[in-house]
Amino acid sequence: MSVSSAAPALRWTLSRKIAAVLAAAGIGLVIIGATGYRSVETLDDTAAKVDHTYQVLAQLVGLSASLKDAETGQRGYLITGDEDYLAPYTQARTDLVAEQQALRTLTADNAEQQKRLDTLAPLVDDKLAELQETIDLRGGAGGFPAALKVVQSGAGKTVMDQIRTVLTDLQSAEVTLLRARSSAADDSATRAQPVIGFGCGALLIAIAGAGVVLARRIAGPVHEVTAALKALENGDLTVRVPVHTTDELALMASSLNAASSGLRETIGGRMGQAAEALSREATQLTTISSRLESDAAEVAQQAADATTSSEEVSHGVQTIAAGAEQMSASISEIASNAAQAAEVAQQGLAVANRTNEQVAELGAASAEISDVVRLITSIAEQTNLLALNATIEAARAGELGKGFAVVAGEVKELAQQTAKATEEITARIGAIQGSSESAARAIHEIRDVIQQIGDYTTTIASAVEEQTATTGEMSRTVAEAAGSSSGVAGTVSTVAEVASSTADAARTTQRTAADLTRLADDMANLVGGFKH
Template sequence: MVTYKYNILYTPTIRHERKRVMKKGKKMKMTVAKKLLFGFFIVFLLFGIVAGLSNYELEHVNKQYEEIIDNRVPVALTVKDLKIDLYNQANGINGYLLTGDSSYLEDFESARKRLIHYIDVLKKSAYHQESQQLVEEIDALHTQFYEIAEEQITLKIQQNEAAYMELAETSAKEAGEEFITTADSLVKVEENLLSEQTEETAAAVSTIQMIVLLSSIGAIILGIIVAYFIGASISKPIKLAAKTIDLVAKGDLSQGKLKVKNRDEIGSFITSLNKMVHELRLLVGQVRDTSSQVAASGEEMAASSEQSTLASEQVAHISQSNVAETELQLNQFQEISLSVDEMSSGIKEISQSSEKMLTATEKATELTDKGTDAVKNVVQQMKDINTSVGNATQYITALKTRSEEISNFVGMITSIADQTNLLALNAAIEAARAGEHGKGFAVVADEVRKLAEESKKSADQIQQMVDLIQGETEQAVIAMEEGNAQVHEGLTDTENANAAFLEIFTSIGDVIERVAEVNISIETLSVISDKINEQIITIKNISERNVSSAQETSAATEEQLATMEEVATSAESLAKLSEDLQTVVSRFKI
């Protein structure tokens, strides 16, 4: 009597495994879309900080330049005009004292009104404490100078020549010199303030350049690192999965379990793939063992066809067992088919996630465009500052031209004073020749000569002041040109930052291409999954045929126990089907 032993492998149900995978999926920390959004958020956060700091510093620089152009330069120019009008007042009062012509008093009064206006302007513009004190001193000295001038005019009207000449040599001269000294001190203070503000502005421009440069480099490096790691975390598992599915399609089930660290949709997909390969490996092994057992049973039934009814009953029992085994295999194939369907659903979910990734990347591209527009606005502001500096340079150049015109005018005054002195000398000679009759005329000629010398001396002082103004104006032109050069450098660095934004835009384009490649890989996985499903359907059909044949054999055995030929025929048919099943299963390597 022949005995048979069947080895039925236990496999967890698909429903139980599906619940386990779903629970694991709930533990995912970061999805692919969240990873992309997080990476781009870090990059654009850094660029937002850079843009904010740059805008703040540019506003500060712009205010400093406005302070220089609107306050410091006008104050220095006003002080220089102040000194010129004081000389005009002195010349007006001296001309009146010398000639008695009231037109000189009109010039004196006009210069006085302009000087009062300049003092009022300085009181409003000079915000520095030391400058305000000097302006108050200038105002007091001008009041003193005017009072002395009024006293000289009164003495002139009274024809007290000795008294007003003494005032001119003492009080008026001292007040004028002290006024000039105080005005020079004010000019020096304002020039020092102008120099300090220019240095602060240059330092601020350098700070902006360094911030934009370093931050742009850091953002580029960070963007490259984020793109590399995100791309690697997506492409590497997908490539491993594609390789595994390709081997499964070729019948190789011997590869080990894939191990990845992803806690996202891709990690869930790899887990499902490992489960599918494991189930296929168990199923193919079970089919192989069962087909071998079925083939052996067929041979034994053929050898036992001449035995007694007991042997026939045993064959019927074996056939029924084969039917049950084959039906079990058929049920397992149905479960495998459900598993493959679930894997296809997982691939579709990954495809949807890839589409979300592509949408997030396109949004990042839009944000990069906005960042580029912000940098362009910064470039435009730097150009506006450059234009303002150029205008200030033109104003200072115009001041230099006015100083040259004043120098020419002073030269004319000096020439007239020399001629007046020569005429006074000739008049003195003629008076000496006239003897006693010319003494009075000689005194007048001597006074005229003294006044001419004073006029020449005043003209020389004015010439010195004009030369000083021209020198200081040239220094101001040089300082403004240096500031203009620094603004040009800042403009160049800002344009470099704009180029860095364009490079980041290119890097994002590369990420979009890689996401497209991932979509193509997922489509390939879907095609391979369909092929596996077709293979499983083929095996399922063969199993159904086995069930049908086994059922026919069992029925024939029960109905015709005495007819061993039909039993032998059924056994041969069963053996043939088992060989076909072994041929199909042999394609798989476990």
């Protein structure tokens, strides 16, 4: 049997709750990650720009160093006249071209720096021209004095001062950019640090709080369901689990409540009623079997009396036969014997009628027992069906219903024992009914025979005056009566045996009724072991 219960609609399932917490944590991580990524991206961009600025500064330093190398080589040659001193100068001229080109490439996005490089380029060319002029003069006819005169003119120093001014402006501009970019990197890091730090802390707190709340909402219903299952294990069918949420735990609690209600209705209601009905019918069967035993004993006693009467009839008929042989000597003796035979026949007829009535009552009692047995069989089948339903309900509960599955199996076994006992009772009652019908037919035959005996003795009494003429006929009639009286004795003996068998069957029925009573008590005790 199944019991329906309104299950809560699953709106916020456990998976949705956990997914919501994880989604919130994911959103927080995305925000923090995006902030961190943006900061790192800014730092990378700033670092690239700073590195670019350092490259420009390095090129400016290199250009300044190349100019100094050119002057150093020129001075060494002017002083010594040794061309080996011109190596730095020669290398510087090549380096200056490359360094100016590198500076133009590095500052291509900076118009101000490009203008300064435009100013620097002719100055560098002028400086190199002035250096080359002095070198040429030193190697020419004028020699060192001619070269010294050009140097002393101050034109080279003037150009070099202008170059230094432009280089200083270029370096100052790059240093300013370096400071601005470093400041921007610091600002980005300063902004990102609290966002990442506080964001991570807040996210951890939020996740921990959500985890605690979610754990409480899961652990609480689980503890309640566990307590309810322990109560069911102890036989308490009144337990109910409160439903607080709309998730799987609420569905589990509702299912447990429905199962508990179904068990309470099955065990406390129908099985209890079945046990009470079985007890009542077993009591009624005991009463009927007791009455059947009493009636069978009475039938046996009446059969014994009928046996005695039939023996008396047989003896009387034999006496009549003897008197028939001596009819000629004593007609009065024949009349006396005929009267005695008529009286005995009447007694036998009365006994046969009573026996027939008692056997009819025995058949009616057997029919009543059959009705009771059919009722018990129906109850056993219903009990077996209830046990099967209880087994199904226990199987649905899984591990939670194992204890009750054992109880349902015991109830089913008791129902099967009841069905077996009722089958045995049915068989025995069928035998009793068959024997009762046989006894009724035999008693009917006895009654007919006794009636014939009465007729015969009446004929004998009325024909006493004609005894002489009918002696031969009377002898034949008395011989037939003797045979019939012997048959009566045998039939009555059979009735006595049938009555004895009926008494044995009644005692067996009583024992079966006692077994049914014990079975009903066991079922009542089983049902009483549950709280419902």
